[in-house]
Amino acid sequence: MKRRMVMSMLAGATLLASTLLGATPAQSAQSAQSTDVPAEFGTDWHDPITAAPPVPKPSGKSCRVTVAEARFRDFTPYKGTYTPPEGCGDRWNKVVLRMDGKVKGRQYDRLGYLRVGGVEIFRTSTPEPSPDGIEWSVEKDVTRYGDTLRRGQDVEMLIGNVVDDTYTGIIDVKVTLTFYAGRRAAPPATPDRTAATPDRVLTLQDGTLTTPRNSERIVAEVYATGSGGGCEEYWYLSVPDPAPYSCKAGGGPYREVRIEVDGRLAGIAAPFPHVWTGGWSNPFLWYVIPGPRAFDIKPIEYDLTPFAGLLNDGRPHRVEVSVVGVPEGQSGWSAPVNVLVWQDAKSARVTGKLTVHKAGDLVNSSAYTPGSEHRVDTEGGHRLTVAGYVDTSHGRVTTTVRRALSNTSAHRWTDGENLDGLDATWTDDEYLTVDGPGPARTTRTQRTYTMDGTTTLGSDDRLRTVLTLGDRAAVVTSYGGRRTAWSRLDDTYTGDATWTVNVPRDQRHAVGTTSERYRLYGSDGCYDRSLTSVQGVLTEERSGC
Numbered sequence: 001m002k003r004r005m006v007m008s009m010l011a012g013a014t015l016l017a018s019t020l021l022g023a024t025p026a027q028s029a030q031s032a033q034s035t036d037v038p039a040e041f042g043t044d045w046h047d048p049i050t051a052a053p054p055v056p057k058p059s060g061k062s063c064r065v066t067v068a069e070a071r072f073r074d075f076t077p078y079k080g081t082y083t084p085p086e087g088c089g090d091r092w093n094k095v096v097l098r099m100d101g102k103v104k105g106r107q108y109d110r111l112g113y114l115r116v117g118g119v120e121i122f123r124t125s126t127p128e129p130s131p132d133g134i135e136w137s138v139e140k141d142v143t144r145y146g147d148t149l150r151r152g153q154d155v156e157m158l159i160g161n162v163v164d165d166t167y168t169g170i171i172d173v174k175v176t177l178t179f180y181a182g183r184r185a186a187p188p189a190t191p192d193r194t195a196a197t198p199d200r201v202l203t204l205q206d207g208t209l210t211t212p213r214n215s216e217r218i219v220a221e222v223y224a225t226g227s228g229g230g231c232e233e234y235w236y237l238s239v240p241d242p243a244p245y246s247c248k249a250g251g252g253p254y255r256e257v258r259i260e261v262d263g264r265l266a267g268i269a270a271p272f273p274h275v276w277t278g279g280w281s282n283p284f285l286w287y288v289i290p291g292p293r294a295f296d297i298k299p300i301e302y303d304l305t306p307f308a309g310l311l312n313d314g315r316p317h318r319v320e321v322s323v324v325g326v327p328e329g330q331s332g333w334s335a336p337v338n339v340l341v342w343q344d345a346k347s348a349r350v351t352g353k354l355t356v357h358k359a360g361d362l363v364n365s366s367a368y369t370p371g372s373e374h375r376v377d378t379e380g381g382h383r384l385t386v387a388g389y390v391d392t393s394h395g396r397v398t399t400t401v402r403r404a405l406s407n408t409s410a411h412r413w414t415d416g417e418n419l420d421g422l423d424a425t426w427t428d429d430e431y432l433t434v435d436g437p438g439p440a441r442t443t444r445t446q447r448t449y450t451m452d453g454t455t456t457l458g459s460d461d462r463l464r465t466v467l468t469l470g471d472r473a474a475v476v477t478s479y480g481g482r483r484t485a486w487s488r489l490d491d492t493y494t495g496d497a498t499w500t501v502n503v504p505r506d507q508r509h510a511v512g513t514t515s516e517r518y519r520l521y522g523s524d525g526c527y528d529r530s531l532t533s534v535q536g537v538l539t540e541e542r543s544g545c
Contacts, residue, residue, distance in 0.1 A: 037534045041499075041510040044132035045536025046288045050295065051518035051529040052491070055096050055139045061181040063088040067097075068114060068157040072171040077158035082116055082149075085179050090150045093182040097122055097140045099175045104133030106505075107169025109277040109286075111227045112159030113336070114175060118203045119148045120336045122175075123223045123297040126159060127277045127290060129169050130536075131505075138295045142177070144340065147201045149177070198340035208316035209339055211308075213349045216392050217342035217399075218308050221299035222321055224257045224271050224335045232332025235325070236273050236424055236451065237411060239376045243368040245413060249327050252366025253424075254380030254407055256324040257335065259302050261310070262317050265359050267302030268384045270405045270428040271323070273451055275469060281455055282465040284497035284512040288533035292471040292491045292516075299338070303432055305399040306388030309352025324362070346393035356387035356400070373412050373419070381406040397436035404429045421454035439480030448472040457501070464498040475522075487522030511535055521545065 063085035070078035084090065097114075099122070107129055114122040121142050127134060142149075159171050198219075200212060211218060226232040231247035238249035259267040272293055277286035286294075304311070311317055321335040344350050360383035369375040387400040409424035428447040433440060453467030471491040477484055497512030515532040525545075532540035 037537050037539060039511075039535070041284060041287075041508070041512070041536050044130045045134075046533060046538045047134050048127040048136040048288060048290060048295075049531060049538065050290060051516040051531045052296075053518070053520065053527050053529070055094075055141045057096060057178075058093050058180045058182070060093070061088060063179045063181070065177050065179070066174065067116065067155055067177055068173070068175040070157060070173060072110075072112075072159040072161045072173070073163040075158070075160040077156050080155045082153045082155050084150060084152065085177075088179045088181040091183050092143065092146060093180045094141065095143045095146065095149060095180070096178045097142045097175065098178070099124065099138045099173055100135070101126065101137070101171060101173040102133060102135040103127075103129040103169040103171045105129060105131060105168035105170075107161070107163075107167050107171070110159050110161050110171060111225065111276070111334075112157070112173075113223070114155070114157045116145070116155055117148045117151070117153030119145060119201050119338055120223055121145050121148070123225065123299075124159075125274075125276045125294050125297070126171055127295075128283050128287065130287070136295070140296055144197050145201055146197050147199060149179075199343045200341040202339040202341060204319055204337050204339075205316070207318055207320065209311065209319045210314070210316045211311045211339070211341055212343055213312050213314050214344045214347045215308055215312055215341045216305075216344045216347075216350050216390050216397065218304040218311060219340045220259055220267070220302045220304055220319070221338050221340065222257060222259065222269075222302070222335050223297060223299045224269075224321070224323070224333065225274060225297060226255070226271065226323075226333050227276070230330070230332045232326060232330065233276070234279075235271075235332075236409065237420075237422060239411065240366045240368065243370075243374060243376055244415070245374070246417065249325060251325050251364055252376065252378050252380075253409060253411070254325050254364045254366070254378060256362075256380075256382055256405060257300055258322055258324060259304075259337075260318075260320045260322070261304065261307050263320075264357070265384060266304055266307055266386065267401070268382050268403055268405055269300045269302065270407065270426045270447070270449070271300070272298070272471070273424070273426065273449055273469075275451075275467075280453060280465045280467055281463060282495075282497050282499070282512075284499055284510045285465060285467065285495040285514055287512075287536055288538065289493065289495075289514045289516050289531055291469050291493055303399065303401050304339075305390070306354055306356075306386045306401060308350065308390050309388055310354060312350055312352070312390075325364070344392045344394075350390050350392055352388055352390035354386070354388040355398075356385060358383075358385040360384065373414055376409075376411045378407065378409045378411070378424075380408075392436075395437040397434060400431075400433040400435075402431040418457040419454065420456075423452045425450050441477065441479055443475065443477045446474045461501050461503070462498055463501050464496070466496045467494070469493040485523045487520065487524065490517075490519045492517050515540075 238247045239245040275291040364380040366378045389398040413420045426449040450470035455465045473489040495514040499508045499510035517530040530542045
């Protein structure tokens with residue numbers, strides 16, 4: 001089964017090279033398992049695999065560095081040092097992170113991070129293992145952290161774990177960085193004249209940020225995850241009083257990740273509703289195909305450029321991230337912050353001003369309807385517009401950010417939660433306009449996340465979960481009113497799995513079918529890949545555009 005995973009990765013890499021990187025094949029090769037499907041899950045299954053594309057890699061010289069190698073059995077972080085590669089220069093076309101992991105026995109899903117020089121460059125969660133053991137890998141483009149990687153740095157990595165007589169799985173990982181020599185191609189001319197990668201990558205110091213005084217673009221990224229084993233791991237299922245449910249939150253399930261600068265709201269975002277590999281009370285949904293973003297947790301991005309005039313005064317400014325809706329005093333969210341900065345090389349000081357700050361009223365309504373089937377209907381949303389200018393060496397540049405969030409959900413359950421269902425949608429629409437010398441650039445990003453699932457527990461202790469998850473995004477970039485680039489992402493996961501609870505592992509008689517289809521298409525080409533797994537066997541692997 002390990003060999004099949006490697007073959008799948010190679011097939012995906014071939015497809016990516018033939019689509020996103022220039023060619024337009026009418027139909028890529030199709031592969032399918034001829035292995036007989038067992039009547040139920042056994043003690044081994046296919047290694048975890050996703051339909052997402054591997055990171056495209058440029059040709060030419062490359063150098064590889066091992067960043068971390070550790071076996072996690074508790075909550076002791078791995079600590080080491082990083083040294084930049086020799087022989088590939090200090091400016092790179094691309095830098096690709098790869099984590100290879102393996103675990104066997106019995107273990108929960110675990111959340112982990114990797115920090116280099118205090119900068120979090122990777123956040124992940126782990127699959128749950130088979131008794132015979134599994135292996136998996138994750139790739140991520142980390143070119144944006146080049147400023148951090150050009151110098152020797154301390155390294156810290158942690159995948160918090162518990163190993164005892166019951167939970168025996170030790171999580172064994174190795175992380176490498178591969179550096180591809182050469183500079184990235186210059187981006188099209190833009191009003192702010194900034195390059196594709198930032199000049200500096202900063203972290204907060206005691207909750208404060210001090211930017212270089214010639215910063216002309218500032219973007220914060222936040223790796224926000226609800227986790228820790230408590231109710232905030234399943235925040236989308238929480239209900240207000242007086243609804244009789246195991247996870248309570250006074251304001252219901254609406255969550256919003258916000259960032260403030262010196263106490264003033266600077267950005268809002270809808271958190272992605274991650275489902276880890278033990279989620280929805282049914283690990284058999286996730287053994288082979290995880291939910292979207294489970295292995296590569298993407299940060300939320302906030303463009304703080306409208307605040308650059310304030311931040312560029314050489315003094316520390318307080319930057320705080322909070323999550324709306326979390327009950328007071330309750331933990332469960334992690335939200336580390338990196339700040340990416342682009343500098344004006346021809347100016348020692350860039351001045352500016354915040355000119356527009358309009359925050360709409362927060363809408364958050366959760367209505368409980370009692371009955372034989374309890375129900376909570378939620379509607380929430382928020383809007384924020386900020387604008388500001390910076391006076392740079394190439395003229396005045398005005399940045400306007402408009403962001404609008406919405407969330408609707410219907411949560412229904414019976415007494416004892418033997419039936420528990422949710423149908424929810426989150427939208428996060430963002431309009432970014434950069435206007436200065438030359439044509440204005442406008443980027444519109446429309447994000448939509450969906451979750452539609454039901455878990456039922458019968459009188460025979462057979463638990464069944466049927467679930468569909470969606471991660472969608474549409475991005476359009478225009479210059480001077482003319483569309484120059486566009487893309488659409490649709491990553492859809494579906495699963496249906498049943499098992500017997502409250503019995504030893506070998507008596508669960510589990511069955512399950514899961515699938516994922518990942519489609520990404522636009523002005524750069526197309527990628528389309530589908531996977532299906534039945535009782536832990538990969539039965540279909542289809543690629544084509």
